[in-house]
Amino acid sequence: TGQPVDPGYTDYPEMIAAADAIVAAHPTLASKVIIGQSFLAKNMIAIKISDNVATDENEPEVLFMANIHAREHLTVEMALYLATELTSQYGTDSRITSLVDSREIWIIPMLNPDGAQYDLSGPTYKDQRKNMQPNGTSKIGTDINRNFGYKWGCCGGSSPFKSSDTYRGTAAWSTPEATVVRDWILSRRVGGQQQIKEAIDIHTYGELVMWPFGYTFSSIVPGMTQDQYDTHKAIGTEMAQSNGYWPGQGSGLYITSGDTVDWMWGDQGIFSFTWEMYPKSFDIVTGFYPPASVAPAETTRNRDAALRFLGWADCPFRSIGKEN
Ligand SMILES: NS(=O)(=O)N[C@@H](CCC(=O)O)C(=O)O
Numbered sequence: 613t614g615q616p617v618d619p620g621y622t623d624y625p626e627m628i629a630a631a632d633a634i635v636a637a638h639p640t641l642a643s644k645v646i647i648g649q650s651f652l653a654k655n656m657i658a659i660k661i662s663d664n665v666a667t668d669e670n671e672p673e674v675l676f677m678a679n680i681h682a683r684e685h686l687t688v689e690m691a692l693y694l695a696t697e698l699t700s701q702y703g704t705d706s707r708i709t710s711l712v713d714s715r716e717i718w719i720i721p722m723l724n725p726d727g728a729q730y731d732l733s734g735p736t737y738k739d740q741r742k743n744m745q746p747n748g749t750s751k752i753g754t755d756i757n758r759n760f761g762y763k764w765g766c767c768g769g770s771s772p773f774k775s776s777d778t779y780r781g782t783a784a785w786s787t788p789e790a791t792v793v794r795d796w797i798l799s800r801r802v803g804g805q806q807q808i809k810e811a812i813d814i815h816t817y818g819e820l821v822m823w824p825f826g827y828t829f830s831s832i833v834p835g836m837t838q839d840q841y842d843t844h845k846a847i848g849t850e851m852a853q854s855n856g857y858w859p860g861q862g863s864g865l866y867i868t869s870g871d872t873v874d875w876m877w878g879d880q881g882i883f884s885f886t887w888e889m890y891p892k893s894f895d896i897v898t899g900f901y902p903p904a905s906v907a908p909a910e911t912t913r914n915r916d917a918a919l920r921f922l923g924w925a926d927c928p929f930r931s932i933g934k935e936n
């Protein structure tokens with residue numbers, strides 16, 4: 613886009629340093645877990661936040677993931693804001709204290725570190741969305757958010773063309789990054805039960821809260837009962853009311869297949885959402901590249917929505933007045 617890179621955005625080494633600083637400042641509340649490596653062999657990390665953080669306790673687990681799309685740098689600031697707020701306000705803010713005491717919260721701040729580094733590497737942004745796996749074209753990479761294995765490649769929800777920004781890869785799970793996330797989420801199954809109850813995949817832009825399925829315009833299909841849909845809608849709508857985003861099923865934007873939320877819900881039964889952050893539309897601040905100075909306002913904007921989200925993790929169906 614020719615726009616100069618804003619050094620205010622957090623790059624990969626700075627993200628690692630920020631995670632290490634949070635863990636060092638709150639060693640009983642936060643820990644850093646290396647969940648795998650990207651295509652270019654960067655460590656992919658998750659920050660775990662909970663009381664007795666070194667112990668895997670029988671508490672509902674909640675996942676926040678960010679920056680699966682390289683150019684969506686504001687999402688890294690969102691993830692690090694959450695990690696900072698949930699640790700620094702522990703013992704001060706009673707709402708945060710009780711949530712951190714009763715949940716295990718996982719935050720993956722940078723799902724596409726190779727792409728993010730490339731996008732931030734020059735004097736101007738590269739407009740990089742995909743990962744950095746060569747595909748024989750000048751538009752390097754696979755769209756990690758089309759490479760997950762639930763209805764992969766179906767329904768016109770991704771592209772078979774290597775130069776496309778929604779190139780789905782040679783097969784489901786052909787990207788190391790999707791495979792790392794899959795295997796880590798599968799590792800959270802204990803005694804056949806997925807411990808992660810809710811997840812948010814943080815993107816920019818559009819100011820939206822979306823829920824599955826993305827692969828179809830239909831709401832109630834095999835894998836999504838009325839109660840399950842209504843629960844997604846209730847929680848999604850509550851978050852949207854808090855942050856002023858627009859709620860809706862993912863396909864309402866456009867059909868997406870092989871994305872994170874369809875797999876997390878469809879395969880693992882995790883109540884899953886996409887946040888599309890600021891701006892609402894391109895014209896305001898050239899879409900993916902607002903000045904990093906918007907980060908304090910646009911991250912704190914989601915504070916209440918994140919805490920409300922965490923509140924349902926013990927029993928999401930309670931949001932529609934039902935038991936699990
Ligand atoms: N962040 S974005 O790429 O502009 N929108 C996401 C929407 C994801 C979804 O619909 O769940 C995507 O197309 O992967």
Ligand SMILES: [Ca+2]
Pocket residue numbers: 662663664665669671712713714715716
């Ligand atoms: Ca705990």
Ligand SMILES: [Ca+2]
Pocket residue numbers: 668669670671673716807
């Ligand atoms: Ca646990």
Ligand SMILES: [Zn+2]
Pocket residue numbers: 681684815816817
């Ligand atoms: Zn995105």
